[in-house]
Each structure stands twice: as structure tokens, then as C-alpha cells.
Amino acid sequence: MDDDGTGLGALIERSEDDHADAMRAGRAGLDELVELGHERRARGEVDADEAREFARRRSGLLRDSAAGAGAAVGLAAAVLALGDAAAAAGTPGDVTILQTAASLENLAVATYGVALTLPFVGGASANSVVKAFVTTTRRQHAEHAAAFNASIRALHGRPQTKPDPVLSTVVDRAKPTLTSAAKVVALAIELESGAAETYVRDVALLRDANARDLTASVMGVEAQHVAILLAVRALIDGGAAAGLALPPPLAALPAAAGRVGFPNAFYSTTTARPATEGAVR
Amino acid sequence: MNIDDAHEHDAASESEAAERGSEIGASESELAALTADMVDAHADTYPVMRAGVAEWADAEAPAQRAAVSRRGFVATAAAMIAGGLALAVVPAAAAPRARLAALATGESTAGVPLDVVVAGLAASLENLAVGTYRAALSAAKAGRLGSVPPAVATFAATAMAQHADHAAAWNSVLVKVGYRPVTAANPVYAKVVDADFAKVTDVVGVAKLALVLENVAAATYLEAIKALSSEAAVSIAASIQPVELQHVAILRFVLGEYPVPLAFASLGGSAPVSSANGLAFTKR
Numbered sequence: 001m002d003d004d005g006t007g008l009g010a011l012i013e014r015s016e017d018d019h020a021d022a023m024r025a026g027r028a029g030l031d032e033l034v035e036l037g038h039e040r041r042a043r044g045e046v047d048a049d050e051a052r053e054f055a056r057r058r059s060g061l062l063r064d065s066a067a068g069a070g071a072a073v074g075l076a077a078a079v080l081a082l083g084d085a086a087a088a089a090g091t092p093g094d095v096t097i098l099q100t101a102a103s104l105e106n107l108a109v110a111t112y113g114v115a116l117t118l119p120f121v122g123g124a125s126a127n128s129v130v131k132a133f134v135t136t137t138r139r140q141h142a143e144h145a146a147a148f149n150a151s152i153r154a155l156h157g158r159p160q161t162k163p164d165p166v167l168s169t170v171v172d173r174a175k176p177t178l179t180s181a182a183k184v185v186a187l188a189i190e191l192e193s194g195a196a197e198t199y200v201r202d203v204a205l206l207r208d209a210n211a212r213d214l215t216a217s218v219m220g221v222e223a224q225h226v227a228i229l230l231a232v233r234a235l236i237d238g239g240a241a242a243g244l245a246l247p248p249p250l251a252a253l254p255a256a257a258g259r260v261g262f263p264n265a266f267y268s269t270t271t272a273r274p275a276t277e278g279a280v281r
Numbered sequence: 282m283n284i285d286d287a288h289e290h291d292a293a294s295e296s297e298a299a300e301r302g303s304e305i306g307a308s309e310s311e312l313a314a315l316t317a318d319m320v321d322a323h324a325d326t327y328p329v330m331r332a333g334v335a336e337w338a339d340a341e342a343p344a345q346r347a348a349v350s351r352r353g354f355v356a357t358a359a360a361m362i363a364g365g366l367a368l369a370v371v372p373a374a375a376a377p378r379a380r381l382a383a384l385a386t387g388e389s390t391a392g393v394p395l396d397v398v399v400a401g402l403a404a405s406l407e408n409l410a411v412g413t414y415r416a417a418l419s420a421a422k423a424g425r426l427g428s429v430p431p432a433v434a435t436f437a438a439t440a441m442a443q444h445a446d447h448a449a450a451w452n453s454v455l456v457k458v459g460y461r462p463v464t465a466a467n468p469v470y471a472k473v474v475d476a477d478f479a480k481v482t483d484v485v486g487v488a489k490l491a492l493v494l495e496n497v498a499a500a501t502y503l504e505a506i507k508a509l510s511s512e513a514a515v516s517i518a519a520s521i522q523p524v525e526l527q528h529v530a531i532l533r534f535v536l537g538e539y540p541v542p543l544a545f546a547s548l549g550g551s552a553p554v555s556s557a558n559g560l561a562f563t564k565r
Contacts, residue, residue, distance in 0.1 A: 247537025
């Protein structure tokens, strides 16, 4: 937290460095995971009762999601259908969920890497705020991938070093069309939303406390990426790219810019990826 | 000012901005159309949350009994601490359950299942956020904050409405498991926020105060996800925590700070369960 100059600053016990605090918590969780890993087998790969229980809970949550989506069609419906099929199989567990998470992070790292090779994102003509965002976000996704893979190893699973196979095809198809910052942002929104929604759905399904802690600490950060990307897209699409500056020209921003970044009071899970999609095959 | 008033204020701000013909006002209608689509999408997320509420209510009775057994150490820890503000004695990096256990104390929460206390704590923080944004919008309307950019007014009105939705969600849970809703702002934080708000004279001051509140809420939900025993309650908290962090990102952007500085969400600043002391946890 920055120095807010308020009494709350005294009320709230904060670390001197938020980032160090977050990383310390993450490391503590991973250390605990390693310790537990010697005692526990990889979730969802051995215990048939747990596998059935996972399938029951996941199926229930997916049914809720499907009901919430109402007349959801297209990709969201297809994803839910795939998820239900996976749930019916009754095999995915913590390691599988973590491998899918790692695959989503790997894809994000690769995609932002491609974006940075484009002159209007990573070159001299790029908006400096957008360039900084893409660079920092790529690094953050690399940290997420490393953390998810550390969790997998601690649970005696196989780390996932490849990108999500389904979304990879989406990215591959999109690459030749990335001719503007707006198109890159649109693709990034799709990837970030998929990751955030997947983690929001899966956090309650994870049995291992440390895997749950890690996923919970990542999902909100992906949602923040989405918020900023939505704002960036709206400003670009609205011809207001001049607002992409730090500090922004507040008085000149359209009123709607104040809400475009967080459209829902409750985070949606309608485009969450199937938990088995990124499993190591 | 109630929420409806705030929405009116929001709409009025947009209208005023259009009338003033801001530098980039030509994009206003496009942005409005875009966000209107998002508002429609917002309605789709409600059933998911409501399903979680129903699931929790169904499971809560046996879960509460189990929680009492699992957390027998809570009573022991509670006896060791006098209550009130114990924030300084338990570091944020401590194991979440131990941290919550050490801080779960106070007459109003005695004998109340920890998940229920956490739901009440969450509702009280959401109520505080609603009240703070409402006060800010009222102050803006009265001209006490100087010039208020339309985007900032829209942010405040939208965030306030979302916090009201969050409070309603937690209160629906409390009602379903047999408790009265928590309609008061968190008593510990409200005292400090009120004092700080009295010193605010401009939009930057409001944004800084809001940023602190949003960070507290987000960190509290992160800790709650770690500590809650009810799977459905975890799902509810998980559907809200990212939204609070989105508020944080936009506020940081508004303040000219890098919007997403951390790769992992921080527990720093999370509200301890002891701050629920003074809330009324009464059976219906």
C-alpha cells in the first residue's frame, strides 16, 4: 500500500513491501507444500473416492454455472459441455487443475512475448504505458507458471511446460491478424478472462490448501489484467487513446471509462476452461 | 443519497460531460454502448453466486457442527486475548487459520461458527464501502470536493452498487443459515474511515481512501478463502475478491500509479475477525 496519509495506515498492519509480503506468503505456502508433498500422493490420481467426490462437486458447480448462464450459447456452452464430460469421467484432481493453470500461464507468456515483437506494442512507436503493461504482465504470468509448476512438483505431479492446447489454436489463428494494438488487446482479454474465470471456478474445487492459496492469490491479479485491458480497449475503440497515460488526463476521460474495467459485481465463470484442458498427456 | 440516487448522479455526470463537450467526448456514446453490453452480462453472474448461497445454506447446519469441533482451538485462543484491536500481535504472514483463530474473540462472536462470523465481517466491510462511496458522491454533489471528473463519479457510483450487491450476497447467506443480516458498517474500520473522510477535500483524497478500503476488502477475502470451511462460501468469496482487486487496479490508475504491481495478491491489510466484534450476530 502506498502511503495513503490516512489513519487507516496506522490501523492496518502492513508489510514494508507489499510485493515482498505477497512473495513471502507464496514461498511459505510452497515450502509447506514441499513438506506435505513427501507425505501425500498426487491428488486425483490414486484415490478413487476422492476422484468421485471431485467429479460430484465439479459437476454440481458446472450445473450451477450452466443455469446461471441461462441461454448461453457458443463457446461458453461448448466449454461447459466439455467440462461436464470431464467431470463425468471423474479423474481430474489438484494436479490436473494446476497443470491446466500452468498451461494457461505458459500461453500468456508466449502470447505477450509475440505481442512485444510488434512495433505498435513493443517498438518505438508503441504507447509507453501499454508497452510497460505488456512487459510487466508477461513477467507476472511467468511467475505464476513457475509457482503452479512448483505446486505440481510438490504434489509429485509432472510440471506443465506447454501452453493450453485449445487456446493455442485460437492464438495461432489470431497471430496473422494482429495488425493493431486494439487487436492485441482483444486477444489478451480473451486469454486473461479465460485464466481468471478458470481460477475463480477451480479455487473451491482444490483439495490441497496450498494449491488453493496459490490459485486464490493469482486469480485476482488476472482479473486486474482484465480490468486494465478492458479500459485500454474502450479508450482505443473510442478514439481516446490519449487517456492511456500515467497519470491519466482524468478530466478528459469519458464518464463510462470509470466503470468499463469491472462490468460485473461477481466474477463470471462462463468462459472458464475445462479443468483437464491443460493436463500433461 | 441512496443507490438509486447514485445511479442518477452517474447518469447526470455523463450527461453533464456530454454537455461540456469534453476533449474526447465524441467517444462517450461508443463507450456507453460498450458498457451497456457489459451491464447485461453482469446479470448472468448472479445465478452462480445465488447457487453458492443456496448450497451453503443447505450444508451449513452439519458444517457448523463440524466447524465447532475442528476449531476447538478457537475458544482456547480467544480466552488468551482480551479482544478489540489485536491487529498488531498476529503477523499477516501467519498461517491463515491460526491467524483467524488467534483473532476470533469477542462477546458478539462467541459461539458463532467461524464461517458465519466471516460472512458478517465481509458484509460489514461491504456496508462500510457503500457508505463511504455514498458519502463521497454526496460531497461531490454538494461541491465539497472541488472539480470531480465524470469518470471518477462513474467509478464511485458503480463501485458503490457492486459493494451493495456483495453485502446483499453475504446477508442472504446469513439469513439462510438463521441469522439476522448485518446492516451496519464495520465498527472498527468505520471509526477510522469516518475520521479520515472528514479530512478529505478533493477527489485524490477520496481515491486514496477508497484504495485503502478496497485493498482491505480484497485482502480479507483472500484470507477468507484460505480459512472458510464451506466450499460454497469459498466460491462466493472467490467471485468477489477479483472484483475488489479490479477496483484497486482502476483506482491506482486514477491516482497515476502502476495499476497491477503485484504478481500475487497480498494478504497485507486484511481485516481480522476481531474487527467483527460489536456486530450483532443474532438468530432470527
